[in-house]
Amino acid sequence: MKKIINDPSTVVTESLRGLAAAHGDILKVRTEPAVVYRADAPASGKVAIVSGGGSGHEPMHGGFVGLGMLDAACPGAVFTSPTPDQVQAAIEHVNGGAGVLLVVKNYTGDVLNFETAAEFAAAEGLDVRTVVIDDDVAVKDSLYTAGRRGVGGTALLEKIVGGAAEGGYSLDECEALARRVIGSVRSMGVALTACTVPHIGEPSFVLEDDEIEIGIGIHGEPGRRRVPHQPAEQLVQTLLEPILDDLPFSSGDRVLLFTNSMGGTPLVELYLAHGIAERLLADRGITVERRLVGPYVTSLEMQGMSLTVLKVDDEMLRWWDAPVRTAALRWGA
Amino acid sequence: MKKIINDPSTVVTESLRGLAAAHGDILKVRTEPAVVYRADAPASGKVAIVSGGGSGHEPMHGGFVGLGMLDAACPGAVFTSPTPDQVQAAIEHVNGGAGVLLVVKNYTGDVLNFETAAEFAAAEGLDVRTVVIDDDVAVKDSLYTAGRRGVGGTALLEKIVGGAAEGGYSLDECEALARRVIGSVRSMGVALTACTVPHIGEPSFVLEDDEIEIGIGIHGEPGRRRVPHQPAEQLVQTLLEPILDDLPFSSGDRVLLFTNSMGGTPLVELYLAHGIAERLLADRGITVERRLVGPYVTSLEMQGMSLTVLKVDDEMLRWWDAPVRTAALRWGA
Amino acid sequence: MSCDAAGVVAALRSAAEVVEAHRDELVTLDREIGDGDHGENLKRGFTAVLSKLDNAGDTPGAVLKVVASTLISTVGGAAGPLYGTAFLRAAAKLGTEPELTASSVVDALAAALEGVVARGKAEVGDKTMVDALTPAVAAARDAAGSSVAEVLRAAADAAGKGAEDTVPLVARKGRASYLGERSAGHMDPGARSTALLLRAFADAAS
Amino acid sequence: MSCDAAGVVAALRSAAEVVEAHRDELVTLDREIGDGDHGENLKRGFTAVLSKLDNAGDTPGAVLKVVASTLISTVGGAAGPLYGTAFLRAAAKLGTEPELTASSVVDALAAALEGVVARGKAEVGDKTMVDALTPAVAAARDAAGSSVAEVLRAAADAAGKGAEDTVPLVARKGRASYLGERSAGHMDPGARSTALLLRAFADAAS
Numbered sequence A, B: 001m002k003k004i005i006n007d008p009s010t011v012v013t014e015s016l017r018g019l020a021a022a023h024g025d026i027l028k029v030r031t032e033p034a035v036v037y038r039a040d041a042p043a044s045g046k047v048a049i050v051s052g053g054g055s056g057h058e059p060m061h062g063g064f065v066g067l068g069m070l071d072a073a074c075p076g077a078v079f080t081s082p083t084p085d086q087v088q089a090a091i092e093h094v095n096g097g098a099g100v101l102l103v104v105k106n107y108t109g110d111v112l113n114f115e116t117a118a119e120f121a122a123a124e125g126l127d128v129r130t131v132v133i134d135d136d137v138a139v140k141d142s143l144y145t146a147g148r149r150g151v152g153g154t155a156l157l158e159k160i161v162g163g164a165a166e167g168g169y170s171l172d173e174c175e176a177l178a179r180r181v182i183g184s185v186r187s188m189g190v191a192l193t194a195c196t197v198p199h200i201g202e203p204s205f206v207l208e209d210d211e212i213e214i215g216i217g218i219h220g221e222p223g224r225r226r227v228p229h230q231p232a233e234q235l236v237q238t239l240l241e242p243i244l245d246d247l248p249f250s251s252g253d254r255v256l257l258f259t260n261s262m263g264g265t266p267l268v269e270l271y272l273a274h275g276i277a278e279r280l281l282a283d284r285g286i287t288v289e290r291r292l293v294g295p296y297v298t299s300l301e302m303q304g305m306s307l308t309v310l311k312v313d314d315e316m317l318r319w320w321d322a323p324v325r326t327a328a329l330r331w332g333a
Numbered sequence C, D: 001m002s003c004d005a006a007g008v009v010a011a012l013r014s015a016a017e018v019v020e021a022h023r024d025e026l027v028t029l030d031r032e033i034g035d036g037d038h039g040e041n042l043k044r045g046f047t048a049v050l051s052k053l054d055n056a057g058d059t060p061g062a063v064l065k066v067v068a069s070t071l072i073s074t075v076g077g078a079a080g081p082l083y084g085t086a087f088l089r090a091a092a093k094l095g096t097e098p099e100l101t102a103s104s105v106v107d108a109l110a111a112a113l114e115g116v117v118a119r120g121k122a123e124v125g126d127k128t129m130v131d132a133l134t135p136a137v138a139a140a141r142d143a144a145g146s147s148v149a150e151v152l153r154a155a156a157d158a159a160g161k162g163a164e165d166t167v168p169l170v171a172r173k174g175r176a177s178y179l180g181e182r183s184a185g186h187m188d189p190g191a192r193s194t195a196l197l198l199r200a201f202a203d204a205a206s
């Protein structure tokens, strides 16, 4: 394993130190327990948006902390949900008196740890709500599974609800908007290569030279099926079709298209794929109103990509367009 | 070779299509010859900044086109300098009457092709100047080599000079500022893995599991020496020391520190390395005034990183901080 | 082993050793059908537990409460809250009782299982730690008339068997459920770690 | 082969075939001490040249001028402007002459070399295409008294030898110079392609 690290057990802490050094104007970091929070927290009178999850998906979530997006992020060990202490510390730190919305990706570990923290916070009389995002259509959503995973849609959700919170939405309004976004967003991913978790030291799974894994999650867990590698045109279709069929999206819909790199895919390939996705959507009569292209919800160095499609309305677009100033997303500020 | 492409020979064109679709508010793309230019070009009365180079280094240069940075970028084939036609087309397209500055990375191919285009433009009576950036300390700079390569420093140069041009600098002033930046910036890179050029289909070089290549360029060309893989602490020192010794940088200097990913390095590692570099600079009494961390000057999917240190003054900081609105760098606009 | 707080502390020390020794095995199991962190998560948790054991408390319940909160705040993932809840419920059940008895151990194990099910909503057959803990509680209950050591041995044996029995199952809870049919043919890491912990406790009690 | 425009066009067609056939070899050479694109660059260029040959012009000079501008606008990299300049200077030297002669070929080759040196500033021994072209011009000059075919054969032989002789050299120009001592032991791709092109012209002229 060749990684730019000193010791697998200190990767997250050391990386947070670098994040803090790089973006001192935007965020601050505390350790034990680890929390990334807005430099100007708490924002008094504003609903606080808190998220988090395992590390290794950078820039999510620490890179989304700042004006117009998250008030705090709780980074767990690599690919491991954070602990309730972290979430509690985050809540305490950023609570500005207008309530706290926890944005949780649907993984058993994330849900349980955030739930525990929310119980503690509620016991202290804080108004804490939780929304769980589960946008990954690769996973069967049934009573007999852990349900869909939260993947790329999380970035869009955090931007939109973060914008609304900054714009003065109440906790009720933030929660309602978040639920609408969750109901309107779907994703699907593919891995060309596996990633290597530092404390494991070997790739999470093994793909042959001509094999790709469809329906990959963001934790190095294997996907739904292995297929031979295919041209980009076909690959983008393979990802897009289950997304469109699921919601479903149909002609006349207005969408935000998010073409996400799993981390190790060159931008030249990602834009190529994005161009194909745009064309396929246009062919179906779907209007792409906004787009995001880049490595935002990653799996360490994994090569691969995901597509996320969000059916937007004017309210969502308004908060998507609203100023944001974070390490990873920045406009209008 | 597993890449998200259709055909090696159409990668660049198809990728440009996706770039245009993703950022229609910022840039436009023409093909035959391929040029990425500002959506609002030509900016009348403003010095136009034009750059370019082989593709495969994205977001450089197309992702740097927009307000406050480049007026046009000329993308060559992957890792191949663009042709003079492209540069001529770019010059014609963005010339706003106040002259054109060509920012060229020091590679024989880039220099010759831009030179040819500049000759044509001069013959047509245009005021075209060329600056050549050569910030890579890994390469011996002597009469008997092609000289140092242009690497990470290019991104900083283009931001600063682009800001100044947007701020109303004359061509003389832009050129002088560019030469000062070039004189004050140094870089050094390392590869943990090689990259695979689409039309080659195999890695550019082969590194053993515990080997890294110090002094790597950005074209998949081998570096200066192979050494055993080392902890991040040591690796960052290995990169930083030759940089600091070269200019030299010394106690009391104010710098911009750019920690760049070669493309495939996870952000969690990059921030970790950045934190170490910040500490090492502080130890030397050097003040980091600004920083940039991310994959900006890449080599396809190569894992590795480079450090770039620019000795700044107030004038450089002013134009670094100035508003920029491009696909890759954006603030204040 | 004594059945007082010191005995429980000693049992936890050997549990920590077992976790350390089986870290790679648990990582490997979790890599196959999960995300590969289970062994590392538990190792991190039990290393933290070790550092808290010296002044953990005067009663078995007090010690287990420290274990619970330490696991919750250091393990993360699904296993953190689940094992944390298990130890917390067991601690609550033991109350301030100064010494474990066979029947209090049975009750504590049953409370732990109830806690895990309450948090994780898994049923037997979902291919989770519940598949190890459920037969363990039943076996412990059958052995309630004997000694603490006998109860724990019965529980550990049953948990081991329960863990083995997860191999053919298709996961319906946790990360392995994303794999669908492909999760069959692998042992559930959480069931395995449950069996390992109970074995460590049983060995310490013998 | 005739020595008029049609003959030159025919020679260029076989040159394009040779480039295509040796594309991978040139890529491999350039991967070893450069960035691996030389074969692809030339292939792209000569494919474009092929599409322009039908109405390229009535004189050898006119045809070579089209080749020059096509290479300049499609090859890129170092080789694009260098080969472009070489063909441009050769074309200029041939002027409107309707047929090549042994001595005009010698002059055209010399002009090509001068152009490459003027653009690239490489000297003999720098491990570039100059190391193939310089001995080629000298050998051509020695054969100036013979036929066009003889001149080209002499040039090609010398270029081939010159290319071989680049193997032990340490590069001092172009991308290979970044490698320093590590560039020794490999043939320069541009010297090799120069030798290949001259061989193709010589064969076409025979």
Ligand SMILES: Nc1ncnc2c1ncn2[C@@H]1O[C@H](COP(=O)(O)OP(=O)(O)O)[C@@H](O)[C@H]1O
Residues within 6 Å of the ligand: A079, A080, A081, A108, A109, A110, C030, C034, C035, C036, C037, C038, C039, C041, C076, C077, C078, C079, C080, C082, C116, C119, C120, C121, C122, C127, C128, C129, C130, C173, C174, C175, C188, C189, C190, C191
């Ligand atoms: N809902 C659940 N109920 C009971 N146990 C569960 C549940 N979900 C997961 N588990 C257990 O947790 C184990 C995985 O733990 P771990 O790898 O530490 O967490 P994560 O899955 O978050 O990476 C599984 O092997 C399984 O035994």
Ligand SMILES: Nc1ncnc2c1ncn2[C@@H]1O[C@H](COP(=O)(O)OP(=O)(O)O)[C@@H](O)[C@H]1O
Residues within 6 Å of the ligand: B079, B080, B081, B108, B109, B110, D030, D034, D035, D036, D037, D038, D041, D076, D077, D078, D079, D080, D082, D116, D119, D120, D121, D122, D127, D128, D129, D130, D173, D174, D175, D188, D189, D190, D191
């Ligand atoms: N300054 C120079 N003068 C003459 N020939 C040169 C010079 N620099 C490079 N070359 C030639 O160009 C060849 C490389 O061409 P190519 O690979 O197409 O371009 P690039 O180096 O830009 O990738 C080298 O093998 C060498 O023969």
Ligand SMILES: [Mg+2]
Residues within 6 Å of the ligand: A079, A080, A081, A109, C035, C037, C077, C078
């Ligand atoms: Mg996990």
Ligand SMILES: [Mg+2]
Residues within 6 Å of the ligand: B079, B080, B081, B109, D035, D037, D077, D078
């Ligand atoms: Mg090249």
Ligand SMILES: [Mg+2]
Residues within 6 Å of the ligand: C030, C034, C035, C036, C037, C038, C077, C175
């Ligand atoms: Mg796990």
Ligand SMILES: [Mg+2]
Residues within 6 Å of the ligand: D030, D034, D035, D036, D037, D038, D077, D175
């Ligand atoms: Mg080359």
